Amino acid sequence: MTIYNLGSINIDHVYRLTALPRAGETISSQGYALGLGGKGANQSVAAARAGAQVQHLGAMGAGDGWVLDKLAAAGAGTGAIARLEGVATGHAIILVDGGGENSIILHGGANHALPPTLLERDLAGIGPGDILMLQNETNLQAEAAARAHAAGARVIYSAAPFEIEPLRAVLPHVTILAVNEVEARDTFAAFGEDLPVEGMLITRGAEGAEYRDLRSGQVWHQPAFKVQAVDTTGAGDCFAGWFAAGLSRNEDPQTALRHASAAAAIQVTRKGAGDAMPDRAEVMAFLKERG
Ligand code: ATP
Numbered sequence: 001m002t003i004y005n006l007g008s009i010n011i012d013h014v015y016r017l018t019a020l021p022r023a024g025e026t027i028s029s030q031g032y033a034l035g036l037g038g039k040g041a042n043q044s045v046a047a048a049r050a051g052a053q054v055q056h057l058g059a060m061g062a063g064d065g066w067v068l069d070k071l072a073a074a075g076a077g078t079g080a081i082a083r084l085e086g087v088a089t090g091h092a093i094i095l096v097d098g099g100g101e102n103s104i105i106l107h108g109g110a111n112h113a114l115p116p117t118l119l120e121r122d123l124a125g126i127g128p129g130d131i132l133m134l135q136n137e138t139n140l141q142a143e144a145a146a147r148a149h150a151a152g153a154r155v156i157y158s159a160a161p162f163e164i165e166p167l168r169a170v171l172p173h174v175t176i177l178a179v180n181e182v183e184a185r186d187t188f189a190a191f192g193e194d195l196p197v198e199g200m201l202i203t204r205g206a207e208g209a210e211y212r213d214l215r216s217g218q219v220w221h222q223p224a225f226k227v228q229a230v231d232t233t234g235a236g237d238c239f240a241g242w243f244a245a246g247l248s249r250n251e252d253p254q255t256a257l258r259h260a261s262a263a264a265a266i267q268v269t270r271k272g273a274g275d276a277m278p279d280r281a282e283v284m285a286f287l288k289e290r291g
Pocket of ligand 1: 179180181202203204205206207208209223224225226227229232233234235236237239260261264265268
């Protein structure tokens with residue numbers, strides 16, 4: 001069982017400032033950190049660290065080899081990541097002031113130039129038992145979802161950043177829709193509560209998460225573990241990656257939710273997104289400690 005993840009790869013440049021710059025102003029940063037981000041890469045790292053077999057499908061510029069090294073070190077397959085000449089790797093310039101307020105410039109770059117060969121060549125082997133994960137930060141979402149669905153694989157779509165038209169395009173092919181509370185509200189407002197999917201994973205930050213089987217009406221709840229959060233960036237991706245890893249191992253929804261909740265609780269106690277994802281040993285130790 002393989003998790004194929006067609007998703008964004010971003011480099012996060014995080015600058016700590018005393019105050020956010022005003023128009024025309026030049027300011028020096030108090031600190032700088034470089035990290036792996038992008039919803040796709042975050043989810044691949046999370047699922048791979050959870051122990052799943054993960055194949056990341058995506059695109060990057062020709063440089064930035066350290067990004068591939070990080071994905072590979074987490075255990076994700078990187079052979080299906082296209083390297084594009086003359087296109088920048090997706091990146092985010094993140095400015096954080098002393099009060100934690102931020103301003104972000106996002107440049108999608110290669111994430112919006114995924115070549116169709118990724119589907120023809122690298123998704124050719126997908127079949128029943130496999131999972132395709134998708135988020136709304138790349139091109140080719142609907143095409144990939146249609147192909148995976150037709151091959152009998154489960155499709156898990158994170159409707160983030162939330163946009164109605166991309167969601168409308170993938171929805172007929174989605175098995176599980178993964179959303180946070182705000183995205184869930186926007187989804188219901190746009191499409192009603194009777195969605196054409198098997199299940200919904202809804203995360204509610206420190207309030208916890210739930211999985212709804214829309215066919216049977218059964219709902220599984222999972223409270224969040226109480227921790228001292230320092231950076232919640234990527235918490236949703238951590239949760240989705242761990243939940244998908246659980247499903248790929250045929251875990252029941254409650255077990256997958258519990259593991260994902262523990263993983264996300266650990267992740268929010270660390271700075272960073274992709275780099276902050278815990279591995280299986282850390283999650284098991286955390287659960288043992290919490291009883
Ligand atoms: P992001 O956009 O920051 O990646 P999100 O909005 O997609 O996050 P959330 O619903 O905020 O996702 O969080 C996902 C999961 O992470 C929650 O269901 C919970 O299990 C865990 N989590 C988030 N914040 C906290 C917190 N403060 N304490 C413990 N767990 C948390």
